[in-house]
Amino acid sequence: MARAGLTPDRVRDAAIELVRSVGFEELSLGTLARELGVRVPSLYNHVDNLDTLRAAVSASATNTLDEALAPAQTLEEIAHAYLAFARAEPGLYRASLRAPSVDNIAHEAAALRVLERIESALAEFPLSVDARIDAIRGLRALLHGFVELTLAGAFEMERPVEASFDGMLQNFRLGLERAKPIT
Amino acid sequence: MARAGLTPDRVRDAAIELVRSVGFEELSLGTLARELGVRVPSLYNHVDNLDTLRAAVSASATNTLDEALAPAQTLEEIAHAYLAFARAEPGLYRASLRAPSVDNIAHEAAALRVLERIESALAEFPLSVDARIDAIRGLRALLHGFVELTLAGAFEMERPVEASFDGMLQNFRLGLERAKPIT
DNA sequence: GACTTAAAACTAATGCTATTAGTTTTTGGT
DNA sequence: ACCAAAAACTAATAGCATTAGTTTTAAGTC
Numbered sequence: 001m002a003r004a005g006l007t008p009d010r011v012r013d014a015a016i017e018l019v020r021s022v023g024f025e026e027l028s029l030g031t032l033a034r035e036l037g038v039r040v041p042s043l044y045n046h047v048d049n050l051d052t053l054r055a056a057v058s059a060s061a062t063n064t065l066d067e068a069l070a071p072a073q074t075l076e077e078i079a080h081a082y083l084a085f086a087r088a089e090p091g092l093y094r095a096s097l098r099a100p101s102v103d104n105i106a107h108e109a110a111a112l113r114v115l116e117r118i119e120s121a122l123a124e125f126p127l128s129v130d131a132r133i134d135a136i137r138g139l140r141a142l143l144h145g146f147v148e149l150t151l152a153g154a155f156e157m158e159r160p161v162e163a164s165f166d167g168m169l170q171n172f173r174l175g176l177e178r179a180k181p182i183t
Numbered sequence: 184m185a186r187a188g189l190t191p192d193r194v195r196d197a198a199i200e201l202v203r204s205v206g207f208e209e210l211s212l213g214t215l216a217r218e219l220g221v222r223v224p225s226l227y228n229h230v231d232n233l234d235t236l237r238a239a240v241s242a243s244a245t246n247t248l249d250e251a252l253a254p255a256q257t258l259e260e261i262a263h264a265y266l267a268f269a270r271a272e273p274g275l276y277r278a279s280l281r282a283p284s285v286d287n288i289a290h291e292a293a294a295l296r297v298l299e300r301i302e303s304a305l306a307e308f309p310l311s312v313d314a315r316i317d318a319i320r321g322l323r324a325l326l327h328g329f330v331e332l333t334l335a336g337a338f339e340m341e342r343p344v345e346a347s348f349d350g351m352l353q354n355f356r357l358g359l360e361r362a363k364p365i366t
Numbered sequence: 367g368a369c370t371t372a373a374a375a376c377t378a379a380t381g382c383t384a385t386t387a388g389t390t391t392t393t394g395g396t
Numbered sequence: 397a398c399c400a401a402a403a404a405c406t407a408a409t410a411g412c413a414t415t416a417g418t419t420t421t422a423a424g425t426c
Contacts, residue, residue, distance in 0.1 A: 003374060003421060029413065041414080042375050050413065099335065133342045134350030137329070140337070141351065142321070145328020149320070152282065159316045167317030168324065171358035178357045186392060186403060212384065224385080225404050233384065369426080376419065383412070390405065396398080 059107035061095035207277040242290035244278035
């Protein structure tokens with residue numbers, strides 16, 4: 001039997017690596033156990049169940065996304081960092097979308113940090129309270145929607161995806177500047 | 184045994200109803216068979232497998248989405264129809280997102296019709312070829328992203344979701360009008 | 367250094383999923 | 397009334413997560 005020396009952290013880290021290579025939806029206890037050289041039920045010595053393991057991976061992925069956004073300042077920088085992360089780490093990006101459970105304080109905090117970084121992209125614009133909420137929701141929709149369509153391979157036309165992303169951001173910025181609701 | 188009188192169409196229709204009530208991901212042969220008063224393997228007399236059944240549901244859902252968008256003319260009308268459909272029929276909306284397989288001509292045609300309707304929302308704007316591609320991609324991202332975040336319950340702030348949707352569209356329109364790249 | 371004990375790994379089993387093979391039954395057409 | 401095709405069935409396989417119960421390993425204590 002030769003004990004494999006697993007710990008909750010090692011199992012979680014292996015799960016993260018698996019998600020990075022095969023995707024979040026594809027994470028299964030079978031492949032994870034094989035990767036760790038152990039039988040499936042042995043994982044239950046270190047993990048409650050698949051759902052909590054997914055939650056742990058999601059929390060970590062949200063932190064990684066937060067760190068990827070950290071250096072960015074302007075609207076364009078933050079948006080580019082967001083798209084770049086999703087394209088470089090689609091598995092982690094998809095993992096980060098899972099809503100934190102209410103009892104997972106650290107996960108909730110990380111999700112809030114990501115949200116605040118996106119909100120900070122709008123700091124330069126003088127917006128009313130309502131217009132700012134609309135802008136936040138609009139930016140989130142834009143980023144998430146563009147990423148999803150990109151990952152799904154839905155953009156079939158010739159033009160480079162990056163160019164459209166930039167054009168879209170320019171359009172977004174123009175709309176915000178034109179609005180100028182605080183007078 | 185008392186033959187149940189199933190046909191491929193009846194099975195597909197029952198699958199559609201199931202997707203409408205429980206969601207696209209939740210469609211399973213077990214629940215479908217129970218709904219039809221039949222054992223699971225009996226379904227294989229009318230359906231190739233779960234994947235092609237999902238494809239059939241997706242094709243039908245894409246048609247339904249197309250019909251829901253048909254009466255809309257302007258950018259705002261089309262966007263509202265899109266959001267309204269997704270909120271009224273989240274199961275069908277999710278089903279419509281599945282990419283058509285290359286051999287399913289009717290499905291591909293329906294997906295193309297939906298795409299053209301979204302493109303037609305930009306007909307009123309005089310845009311260069313590239314700017315139009317960017318606008319199409321941006322609008323698709325906006326619509327899909329907003330719908331996803333809405334269905335996921337990601338908009339937690341007080342302001343009504345519809346108001347933000349309208350604000351977002353206004354912003355989008357302003358950006359397009361401001362750009363005016365054909366001069 | 368032997369012993370006790372908790373933890374880590376195991377096997378076996380349950381109950382879900384989709385799917386296939388093979389069998390019985392029903393029904394439409396001759 | 398009969399024959400053949402189609403529709404339903406049972407039984408079985410394989411993959412999934414999970415639990416119960418058992419063995420083994422290793423760490424800590426006397």
